[in-house]
Amino acid sequence: MKKYLMLFSLLLLTSSLLLSGGCKKQPPAPPKEPATANPTTAKTPTAADGKIEMSLYYAGHPGSKREKDFVDFLNKHFAKIETGDLAAFDGSQAEGFDVTILDYDGDGFKSPRPRIPHTFTGPVMTMGVTGAFISGQRSLKTDYL
Amino acid sequence: MGDAAHVGSPAHIVFSKPFIVNPTVEEYDTPSGYRRFPGGKELPDKMKVWKVQNSEKKTYGGVVARSYGFTDSPDAEAIVLGVNNGKEYGAVGIGRHGNFLQWGYSSPPSEMTEAGQKLFLNCLCYIKKFDGKAPLVTRKGYPRDNAVRLAALINRIKDKSFFESTFPAELKEKYDGDPDGLVEYYKDNFEFIYRERTFLIDSDLKTLGLSSNRTIETLEKLIELLDSDEHSETAQKLLIRYTQESFEKREQWQNWHAENKGRFFFSDFGGYKFFVVPEGYLITDEK
Structure with missing residues (x-):
C-alpha cells in the first residue's frame, strides 16, 4: 500500500513538473491592458497598401473641379472615400463614415447652408468660409464672426 | 486670411501624427490690421510664419475665428493661428469646437504646401477621436x-x-x-x-471682496457665503447669475458642488456662467 502511495505521489509530482514546464520559474503574466485603454494613443491603422484605414464622406459641390481635387488627394491616403452634395447633407449621409468633410467651391458667402440636426455628433471637418458659416449656424466658436 | 499661419507651438499631435509636419518658416511684415486691436501696437515689425497653401489670392480668401473666449471652455482648442488682416493677432485659422474642426484656409489640397497637406491629413485623423463629443457650450x-x-x-x-x-x-x-x-x-x-x-x-461681486467672477474660488466662496446672514442674499443672487442652476436651499448648492467638484469651468462665450464637464467627456492624451 505504501509502495502504491509513493508511486502515486511520484506520478503526481512528475505530471505537475511536466505541466509547469519543468523547474524553470515562469515569468509573471504581463499586466492586462486596462479595459479603458485610451484609444487615442494607438497608432493610426494602415492597410497593406499604406492607406489610412479610415472612411471619409466628402459633402461638396458634385462634379466640380474642387471636389475632384479633394477626392484625388484623399484617395491616395485613405481607404474609403465617398462623396455627396453639401446642399442635401442632413447628417444621415455620414452614417458609417469615420469623418465627414463639409466643403464647397466658389464664394463661401453663397454656398449652401446644410440643415444638420443639433443631435449630430459625428466628427466633422468644415472648410474655409463655407465651414465658418456652417459653424455660425450652430453657434460655435469657429464661426465667421 | 491668406495663405500663412503663425509659427506656434509644434507640441500639438496634429504636427506629428501620423505624418511629421515640417513647415518652412519665413518672416512677414506684421499685418497692419493687427495694430487696431488691443495689444496690436506692441507687436514687433516682423513675425515668423509658414505657408499652409499657395493660393492665387495669397492674402485673402480664407477665414479666421476670433480668439476672444475661444479657449474658455475645455471643448475647444486653437490649433493654428492664421495670418490675417481683418481680425486680431491670435485669431484662429484652424480650430476645434467639440466634434467640429474648422480648417479656415481656402485652397484645395493641390494648392496646399507639403506641410499644409500633411497637417490637413493629420487633422482628419485627429478629429475622428471626437466622435460623440458635442460642444459643451454654444x-x-x-x-x-x-x-x-x-x-x-x-x-x-x-x-x-x-x-x-x-x-x-x-x-x-x-x-x-x-x-x-x-x-x-x-x-x-x-x-x-x-x-x-x-x-x-459686477458691483455686487465687488462688495463681497471677491477678485473675479470666473474663478472656481469665487464659485466656492459664494456657496460658503450662503451661510452668512449678511451676505447670503447677494451670494444667492450671484449664484443664479453665474450658473445654470436655481437652487433655493444652501444644501442643494453644496451637494451640487460636491457632486461636480473638479469638473467646473467658466465660459464667457457660453453666457458668463459656470458649467460642468460631463464625466468621461475629456480625451486626456498627448497633444
Whole structure:
C-alpha cells in the first residue's frame, strides 16, 4: 500500500513538473491592458497598401473641379472615400463614415447652408468660409464672426 | 486670411501624427490690421510664419475665428493661428469646437504646401477621436475682451445707437468721446465684466471682496457665503447669475458642488456662467 502511495505521489509530482514546464520559474503574466485603454494613443491603422484605414464622406459641390481635387488627394491616403452634395447633407449621409468633410467651391458667402440636426455628433471637418458659416449656424466658436 | 499661419507651438499631435509636419518658416511684415486691436501696437515689425497653401489670392480668401473666449471652455482648442488682416493677432485659422474642426484656409489640397497637406491629413485623423463629443457650450454671450476692443472704437463708429447698445447708459456721460478712458475703465475691471445686453461691471461681486467672477474660488466662496446672514442674499443672487442652476436651499448648492467638484469651468462665450464637464467627456492624451 505504501509502495502504491509513493508511486502515486511520484506520478503526481512528475505530471505537475511536466505541466509547469519543468523547474524553470515562469515569468509573471504581463499586466492586462486596462479595459479603458485610451484609444487615442494607438497608432493610426494602415492597410497593406499604406492607406489610412479610415472612411471619409466628402459633402461638396458634385462634379466640380474642387471636389475632384479633394477626392484625388484623399484617395491616395485613405481607404474609403465617398462623396455627396453639401446642399442635401442632413447628417444621415455620414452614417458609417469615420469623418465627414463639409466643403464647397466658389464664394463661401453663397454656398449652401446644410440643415444638420443639433443631435449630430459625428466628427466633422468644415472648410474655409463655407465651414465658418456652417459653424455660425450652430453657434460655435469657429464661426465667421 | 491668406495663405500663412503663425509659427506656434509644434507640441500639438496634429504636427506629428501620423505624418511629421515640417513647415518652412519665413518672416512677414506684421499685418497692419493687427495694430487696431488691443495689444496690436506692441507687436514687433516682423513675425515668423509658414505657408499652409499657395493660393492665387495669397492674402485673402480664407477665414479666421476670433480668439476672444475661444479657449474658455475645455471643448475647444486653437490649433493654428492664421495670418490675417481683418481680425486680431491670435485669431484662429484652424480650430476645434467639440466634434467640429474648422480648417479656415481656402485652397484645395493641390494648392496646399507639403506641410499644409500633411497637417490637413493629420487633422482628419485627429478629429475622428471626437466622435460623440458635442460642444459643451454654444454662443450665448460676447466674451469680455470685446468690451475693451469695442470701447476703443466709440469715436470711429458713426452709428449713434452703438454706445447705448454696447455699454451701460450711466457710462455715456463720463466716457462718450473718450475711448481711452472707456478702455481703461474696462481694463481696470476686467475680472468683473459680464454681459446682459450691455457689458456690465459686477458691483455686487465687488462688495463681497471677491477678485473675479470666473474663478472656481469665487464659485466656492459664494456657496460658503450662503451661510452668512449678511451676505447670503447677494451670494444667492450671484449664484443664479453665474450658473445654470436655481437652487433655493444652501444644501442643494453644496451637494451640487460636491457632486461636480473638479469638473467646473467658466465660459464667457457660453453666457458668463459656470458649467460642468460631463464625466468621461475629456480625451486626456498627448497633444
